[in-house]
Each structure stands twice: as C-alpha cells, then as structure tokens.
Amino acid sequence: MTGERWRRANRTLAAKALAEWCYEGMLTPVELDADRYRIDLDGDVSYEFAARRGAFGSLRVAPDSIRRYAPGLLGNRGGAPAWDVQRLVVDAAATMGVDAATLAGYLGELSATLAADATADELPAATLRALDHTELEGHLTGHPWLVTNKGRIGFGATDLRRYAPESRRPTRLRWVAVHRGLATFAGTPGLSEHAVRRSELGERTEARFAAGMRDAGLDPDAYVWLPVHPWQWDRHLSIGYAGEIAQRRIVPLGDSPDRYLAQQSIRTMTNLTDRQRYDVKLPLSILNTSVWRGIPPHCTAGAPVLTGWLQGLVAADEALADTVLLGEVASVTVHHPYLSGVDGVPYRHLETLGCIWREPVTPALRPGEHARPLAALLHVDGAGRSLLAELVSAAGRPPVEWLAGLIGTVLRPLVRLLYRYGLTVNPHGQNALVTFDTNELPCRLLLKDLVDDLELSDTVVPERLPEPAGIVPRKAPALIAQHVVDSVLIGHFRYLAPLCAEQLGVPEARFWAIARETIRSAQREMPELAPRFDEYQLLGPTFPRYRLNADRLLVTGYADRPLRHAIGASGQVPNPLYGKGS
Numbered sequence: 001m002t003g004e005r006w007r008r009a010n011r012t013l014a015a016k017a018l019a020e021w022c023y024e025g026m027l028t029p030v031e032l033d034a035d036r037y038r039i040d041l042d043g044d045v046s047y048e049f050a051a052r053r054g055a056f057g058s059l060r061v062a063p064d065s066i067r068r069y070a071p072g073l074l075g076n077r078g079g080a081p082a083w084d085v086q087r088l089v090v091d092a093a094a095t096m097g098v099d100a101a102t103l104a105g106y107l108g109e110l111s112a113t114l115a116a117d118a119t120a121d122e123l124p125a126a127t128l129r130a131l132d133h134t135e136l137e138g139h140l141t142g143h144p145w146l147v148t149n150k151g152r153i154g155f156g157a158t159d160l161r162r163y164a165p166e167s168r169r170p171t172r173l174r175w176v177a178v179h180r181g182l183a184t185f186a187g188t189p190g191l192s193e194h195a196v197r198r199s200e201l202g203e204r205t206e207a208r209f210a211a212g213m214r215d216a217g218l219d220p221d222a223y224v225w226l227p228v229h230p231w232q233w234d235r236h237l238s239i240g241y242a243g244e245i246a247q248r249r250i251v252p253l254g255d256s257p258d259r260y261l262a263q264q265s266i267r268t269m270t271n272l273t274d275r276q277r278y279d280v281k282l283p284l285s286i287l288n289t290s291v292w293r294g295i296p297p298h299c300t301a302g303a304p305v306l307t308g309w310l311q312g313l314v315a316a317d318e319a320l321a322d323t324v325l326l327g328e329v330a331s332v333t334v335h336h337p338y339l340s341g342v343d344g345v346p347y348r349h350l351e352t353l354g355c356i357w358r359e360p361v362t363p364a365l366r367p368g369e370h371a372r373p374l375a376a377l378l379h380v381d382g383a384g385r386s387l388l389a390e391l392v393s394a395a396g397r398p399p400v401e402w403l404a405g406l407i408g409t410v411l412r413p414l415v416r417l418l419y420r421y422g423l424t425v426n427p428h429g430q431n432a433l434v435t436f437d438t439n440e441l442p443c444r445l446l447l448k449d450l451v452d453d454l455e456l457s458d459t460v461v462p463e464r465l466p467e468p469a470g471i472v473p474r475k476a477p478a479l480i481a482q483h484v485v486d487s488v489l490i491g492h493f494r495y496l497a498p499l500c501a502e503q504l505g506v507p508e509a510r511f512w513a514i515a516r517e518t519i520r521s522a523q524r525e526m527p528e529l530a531p532r533f534d535e536y537q538l539l540g541p542t543f544p545r546y547r548l549n550a551d552r553l554l555v556t557g558y559a560d561r562p563l564r565h566a567i568g569a570s571g572q573v574p575n576p577l578y579g580k581g582s
Contacts (some may be wrong), residue, residue: 001118007083009117013110014085015061016145018049023058024547025571026096042094045070047082052498055512055576056158056490056543060498086110098553105558109151112160112571116150117141120166122382125390129440132161133371133433134270138168140375144424144429144495146289147549152266152324153558154235154286163262166368170259170272173280174233175201177213177223178334178353178504179249184225185331188304196330196357197225202257209253218248226255226332226355229267229282236285236352244337264375264430265449267293268358274364278329279448283352285324290556291564294351296452297335303451304472305355309468310450313421319525323413324364326436326448330357337469346560356451360434364446368438374410378495388496389503395440399504402441403511408518409434409442414484415522418536419529424483425455429492455480459535477535485543489515489577499577512576519577541578544569 018039021027029037032048037059039047050065068082068091082088086107093103121139130140130393144147152160161167185193198206209219211524237250244250258273258282267284271277283294307327314320334353339345361371372387381386410432417423425431425447433446456467457475497511519538523530533539551567 001115005118006114009114010085011063011066011083013114013117013147014083014088015049015063015559017085017088018047018066019051019059020063020145020147020549021092021096023056023573024545024550026547026550027092029059039092041071042089043091044077045091047077047088047091054498055494055508056545056573057493072455085114088090096550096553099557101555102553105153106148106553109148109153112152112155113142113148113150113195116160116164116166120224124383125379125381125385125387128376128379128381128387129390129394131281133373134261134263134272134275135168136372136376137166137270138261140165140264140373140379142264143289144375144378145491145548147151147463148552149289152286152288154284155231159231163229163266165262165264165266169232170261171230171269172255172258173227173260173269173282174230174255175208175209175225175253176233176237177218177220177225177251177253178332179223179244182244182249182337183224183226183332183334185330185332186304186309188327191304191329192331193224196278200227200256200357205254205257212253216248216251218251219333223251224332226254226334227280227282228286228353228355229269232282232284232352240352249337263284264373265293267295270360275360277360279360281325281328281356281358281449283354285348285352287558290551292348292351294348295354295356296347296351296564297333297340297354298471299451300331300333300354300356302468303331305468305472306451310423310454313464317416319416319419320413321466322444324444324446324481325450326359326361326364326446328356328358328451331355331369334481344562346562347564354420358448361448362455363430365435366443369435369443370437370440371433373430374432374434374492375425377394377406378429378492380499386499386503390498391436391440392504397441399500399506400514402512403500403504403506404514404518406434406442408517410488411515411518411523413445414488415519415538416526418481418484418538419523419526419532421464422457422477422480422532422536423464424455424480424482425450426487428487432488453483457535477532478537481536481538481575482544482546486546490573491540508576516577517580541573541575542572543575545571552555 021485022029027039032038035050037051046069048067049061051061054060066082067079069079213220241250258271261272261466268281270279286293311325311327316330332355334348339349377388392399395402431449434442435444437443454472455475456472456474457480497508500506500511501508546567547570
C-alpha cells in the first residue's frame with residue numbers, strides 16, 4: 001500500500017458514496033450547470049463534483065472532480081480537491097441523520113474496505129479473461145451498490161491475508177463430528193450422509209478419522225460429520241462450544257486433505273484439489289455488507305428439499321433447458337444447545353455451526369464453455385479497461401448484438417421463473433454466473449445460493465404445484481418481482497449500462513431498449529400468462545426504491561437484532577424500461 005494508492009482508493013469510494021447516498025435520498029444534489037452538482041451539508045460545508053445522470057435517477061460521479069468547500073481560518077470559503085471518504089462521511093453524518101455510534105462503526109467498515117481496495121492487484125482485463133470462474137472471484141471488487149462492501153467486522157489483518165477472497169490463499173477446512181443429539185443431516189433423495197462424507201473426504205481420510213474416534217472409545221456413526229471454517233473454529237467454536245467438546249458431543253477430527261478457495265461471498269468455499277467435489281457454504285461470525293454471515297438453521301434444514309423441488313420444476317420446463325440451478329444438495333443443521341429455545345436472542349448467536357454442500361460449477365459446464373460471475377462484467381482494470389470490453393472485443397461481434405445475447409441470457413429465464421412459477425431467487429452479481437462459448441458469446445445462466453433468498457408469491461400458481469409447505473416465505477407478487485428489479489436491473493444493469501456507453505459505444509437508451517424488448521419478447525412467448533404480467537410488474541413507470549446503504553446508517557446501525565429484517569421501500573425511482581408500448 002502506498003499513499004497514492006490509498007488516495008486513489010479513497011477518491012473512487014468517495015465518488016461511489018456520493019452517488020449512492022444521493023440515489024437513496026440521504027443527500028440532495030443541487031444542479032449547478034450541465035453535469036455539475038453541489039451537496040450542501042450541516043456545518044457550512046459543501047462538496048461539488050461532476051456527474052452524469054443515469055437510469056433510476058442515479059448519478060455517476062467522476063472521482064477526480066470532487067472538491068470540498070469549508071470556511072477558512074480567515075473567514076474565507078476555500079475549496080480543495082477532496083479525496084478523503086472518511087472525512088466525507090463525517091461531514092455528511094449530521095445531514096444524513098447518522099448517530100455518533102453508527103458513524104464510528106461505519107468508519108471502521110470504510111477503512112477496511114479502503115485497505116482492501118488500496119492493496120488489490122491490477123491485472124489487465126486480458127489476463128482476467130483467461131482465468132476460470134474460481135480464480136476470477138478473487139480479483140473482483142465487491143458489491144457495486146454497497147459502499148462499505150468489505151467491512152468484514154471480526155476479521156483482523158492476519159485473517160484478511162488468510163481468508164479474504166482477494167488474498168487468493170487456499171486453505172484447508174477443519175472437520176468435526178457432532179453428536180446426533182445436536183446435529184441433523186439432510187440430503188436430496190438418493191444422497192446419503194455416508195455418500196457425502198465419502199465423496200468429500202475420500203476413503204483414506206474417512207477411514208483415518210473414523211479410526212481416531214474408535215481409538216477414543218467413540219462410535220463414528222453416532223455423530224454427524226461436517227467441515228467448519230478454520231477461522232470460525234478458532235474464534236468461536238472452540239471457545240463457544242468448549243463444554244460440548246469437553247463432553248465429546250463435538251469431536252475435532254482433523255483437516256481436510258483438499259484445499260479450498262473463498263468465493264466473493266467469503267463463507268462459500270470452492271474445492272481447488274478436486275473440482276468435481278461440492279462447494280461448501282460455512283458460517284462465519286463476521287458482519288459484512290448487510291448482515292452477520294452465519295447460516296440460519298432453517299436454511300440448512302430446508303436446502304435439500306427446496307433443491308429437489310426447484311430442480312424438478314426447471315427440468316420439466318423446456319424453455320428453461322439452458323438454465324442451471326446449482327443445487328444445495330446436502331446440509332447439516334446444528335442447533336445451539338442452550339440458546340435455540342430462548343426468544344429474542346440475536347440471530348448471529350444461533351447461526352455459528354452448520355454447513356451446506358452445493359453442486360460445483362465445473363461439472364455443469366459443457367465442453368468449451370467458460371463461466372464467469374455476472375459481477376465480473378463490471379470489473380475495470382488499473383488501465384481503465386473493463387472485462388466487458390475485453391470479452392466483446394474477443395467475440396468480434398457488434399457490441400449491440402453481443403449485449404442482446406447477454407441480456408437475453410440473464411433476463412429470459414428469470415422472467416419465466418417469475419411469470420410462470422411466481423418465484424424468484426436472488427440473482428445478484430455473485431449468485432448469477434453466465435457461461436460463454438469458445439468465441440466469448442454468452443450462452444447460459446447458472447444460478448446458485450437458491451435457498452437463502454428463495455421467495456414465492458402468495459397467489460395460487462398451479463404450475464408450481466405441489467410445492468413444499470412451511471419452508472419458503474410467501475409475499476405479494478409485486479415484492480417477488482422486486483427481487484429481479486433490485487438484484488439485476490438496479491443492482492447490476494444500473495452500472496453495466498453506463499459502462500457499455502463508455503467502453504462499447506452503446507448509448508444507455510439503447511441498452512435499456514434491448515432489456516425492454518427482451519422482457520416483451522419473453523411475454524409474447526407466454527400469452528396464456530398475460531394476467532400475471534401486471535401482477536409481476538417490470539415495465540411500469542416506476543419501481544419502489546430500497547435503500548441498502550441507508551439501512552445500515554439510519555436503521556440497523558451496529559446493534560444486535562433478533563432477526564434479519566426486511567428493508568422497507570422509501571419513495572419511487574423512474575423505470576428506464578417504461579415507454580414505447582410498455
């Protein structure tokens with residue numbers, strides 16, 4: 001890390017903060033002239049900057065244009081280039097209504113995010129294009145909407161160097177055996193607990209672990225075996241479950257023979273040694289982005305049931321033949337021995353131990369296919385070239401044609417799931433992967449992390465019957481549709497569209513016209529479902545605005561809460577898909 005890299009990371013994050021806080025209505029920009037704005041703050045401080053208006057009423061702020069104005073010692077009002085994003089949030093806190101305790105916690109998250117950004121590598125986009133999906137994850141820059149997207153409260157500097165995705169350091173998982181009085185295994189039909197154990201550990205390691213238990217006078221089959229993250233074991237489990245370990249209700253078995261690499265979500269690990277083996281989602285008791293990163297017991301318990309049901313729906317639908325749901329096929333649920341039955345316990349204390357095994361990406365690929373997280377398309381290298389532009393150049397097709405293929409690959413299956421089945425997952429940039437052929441043309445959509453954010457409409461939908469009872473929350477169709485809006489349209493396309501304008505020469509209006517026509521084309525293929533098009537509205541004049549950054553700053557702060565809460569809507573934003581026959 002150098003001073004210049006620190007300042008550059010600050011300028012970039014300050015531009016993002018101004019843009020997102022204005023989008024969410026926490027700050028009000030005053031237009032000075034074409035593409036120039038001012039923010040007036042309490043304390044006679046103001047910021048001026050250049051920005052361009054984009055979709056949903058958002059701004060795209062130029063990092064090098066930001067200037068801070070404040071009273072000088074002689075009473076004059078001087079302006080100076082502003083690069084310090086922590087100074088910006090302190091200046092803006094009173095205007096936004098941020099209390100002092102939240103401000104202090106937020107500065108810590110900002111500093112952690114800046115430290116990660118200032119030490120990130122800057123591989124050329126051409127080099128990134130050659131990486132596979134697992135290697136690429138460690139080079140991405142995080143959530144495009146959330147300002148403090150690498151806060152990771154709970155990790156120290158050593159932990160970040162070992163376990164953060166951008167460290168790209170393989171690690172081995174710890175395995176433990178948990179007595180069946182505490183733990184429950186669940187799997188999809190035909191997938192047994194012993195089969196998962198054998199496939200993940202291999203025959204030799206499984207036998208060694210079992211022999212160690214027998215030597216200690218324990219029956220290996222009286223326990224459920226599962227991996228745990230080494231950080232979680234060291235910082236939480238070995239102390240928090242010390243009584244269970246002492247009484248041999250939890251038995252440490254040893255390290256996995258395989259090496260794993262963290263994905264962007266940090267708590268999901270990909271097997272580097274054997275790409276045919278499962279990805280593993282493990283609890284990490286750190287606060288990152290919006291929530292503590294444990295795994296709720298209802299998710300582990302319900303994952304295999306919901307996977308079987310969802311994959312059955314998709315397999316029977318020819319229109320979804322090119323859509324892959326990476327199933328969460330097996331899991332272990334561990335309830336806290338003392339707190340599980342206590343009302344009002346903060347959720348983070350109930351989600352510390354358990355695991356979900358997910359189907360890996362590599363076996364799902366066809367010969368010649370290359371998968372990339374949707375988030376990767378937003379990545380810009382140190383020279384200012386995007387991976388998006390690199391892919392389009394390599395494809396050798398007109399940018400508009402290539403974009404139409406990409407947008408169709410992403411939107412069409414999501415729209416069909418929405419209209420035909422009244423369901424949605426959370427297809428944001430980490431959970432959605434796009435496959436590309438040898439010519440770098442978009443081919444198929446892969447979706448993961450199905451269970452955590454799966455939601456069904458509260459209407460009667462014959463096409464999805466019979467459906468699992470009592471596992472998935474039911475919501476009004478408008479709220480179901482909002483998953484696609486927030487995860488894809490606002491959470492990804494809002495950033496992709498201006499990137500296409502800057503680097504591909506495709507105007508933003510053309511980008512949104514392609515997206516609109518993709519949805520209308522999908523609707524024309526399902527005329528029998530026309531009444532649902534208004535229920536799950538995607539082409540209306542406005543969308544509800546959800547404020548991800550404001551939720552941390554103004555609602556949740558850093559106090560413990562008993563439940564993950566739903567973010568409420570605040571106002572409306574214009575829909576760029578509206579118009580021309582919508």
